[in-house]
Amino acid sequence: MLKEGDIVQALELTQRHSKFWIFSLSKDSELSTHLGKINHNECIGRLFGDILSLTKGQVVLLNPSPRDFLRHFRLKTQILYEDDCAVACSIAGVGPGMKVGEAGTGSGALTAFLAHYVSPTGHVFSFDINPHHLANAKENLSRTGLAKYVTFTVQDIRSSFDVEELLDAFFLDFSTPYEAIDNIAAVLKGGGHLICFVPNWGQVEKTVAQIRKNQDFFHLTTFEITRRNFNVNPDRHVMRPVFRDLVYSGILIHSIRINSELR
Numbered sequence: 001m002l003k004e005g006d007i008v009q010a011l012e013l014t015q016r017h018s019k020f021w022i023f024s025l026s027k028d029s030e031l032s033t034h035l036g037k038i039n040h041n042e043c044i045g046r047l048f049g050d051i052l053s054l055t056k057g058q059v060v061l062l063n064p065s066p067r068d069f070l071r072h073f074r075l076k077t078q079i080l081y082e083d084d085c086a087v088a089c090s091i092a093g094v095g096p097g098m099k100v101g102e103a104g105t106g107s108g109a110l111t112a113f114l115a116h117y118v119s120p121t122g123h124v125f126s127f128d129i130n131p132h133h134l135a136n137a138k139e140n141l142s143r144t145g146l147a148k149y150v151t152f153t154v155q156d157i158r159s160s161f162d163v164e165e166l167l168d169a170f171f172l173d174f175s176t177p178y179e180a181i182d183n184i185a186a187v188l189k190g191g192g193h194l195i196c197f198v199p200n201w202g203q204v205e206k207t208v209a210q211i212r213k214n215q216d217f218f219h220l221t222t223f224e225i226t227r228r229n230f231n232v233n234p235d236r237h238v239m240r241p242v243f244r245d246l247v248y249s250g251i252l253i254h255s256i257r258i259n260s261e262l263r
């Protein structure tokens, strides 16, 4: 049952271009929308999936996922797109209780995915060289209720740094990941995953070359994620790809940390 403090998504119940709103339930508060006001008191005590009638339409109350949060984030940087975030988390096996690291934090898009998957018992250590980006990401995460699973630190990841305990996975999303490979080897557990994201071929080449040079890593795969969205209208027997869509985000490089003593 929904209670004060819960984070809720209200999705407009319409087939075309549904809007949605994400908010933290607070007694006696209201949210103005083009469909009318959403009264928080009317949401408290309801269940996810319940429909709320407003003066000019209806909304359904949902439990927001990280991809929903991203659409409400204030962006100060390029972000890692939701499909890349989801696959990166999946191949690194990110799950409850894991301790993971990332650099740079950017606007906190990947951070939200990581925090969501490691919660409620794991933790994300998020590093960025730019304190303004960190402050913005922290604010974004605070609005999701996930900030308590993240430690934000100002750090140039190309310089060595300490962690309290070795990490299960590390994600690099900035222009020169190849300059941080040796530092990441030092903070990853044996069997831990390193995922780098870069958009340009030169960056891919340098990153893979650097990983291959480091005895502590075994390079597994380099790949791209693509998605094609479709418009479907069964009444008119229409199904065709969305013409204007994201066609390229970047390349993912996946390696694992090995205990290299016997290599």
Ligand SMILES: C[S@@+](CC[C@H](N)C(=O)[O-])C[C@H]1O[C@@H](n2cnc3c(N)ncnc32)[C@H](O)[C@@H]1O
Pocket: 077, 078, 079, 080, 103, 104, 105, 106, 107, 108, 109, 110, 111, 127, 128, 129, 130, 133, 155, 156, 157, 158, 173, 174, 175
């Ligand atoms: C593309 S953004 C990361 C986006 C982030 N993954 C997201 O999903 O929102 C790159 C970030 O890396 C940070 N950065 C650049 N060089 C860095 C370095 N040497 N160490 C740590 N962070 C760095 C930048 O300040 C910027 O915030």
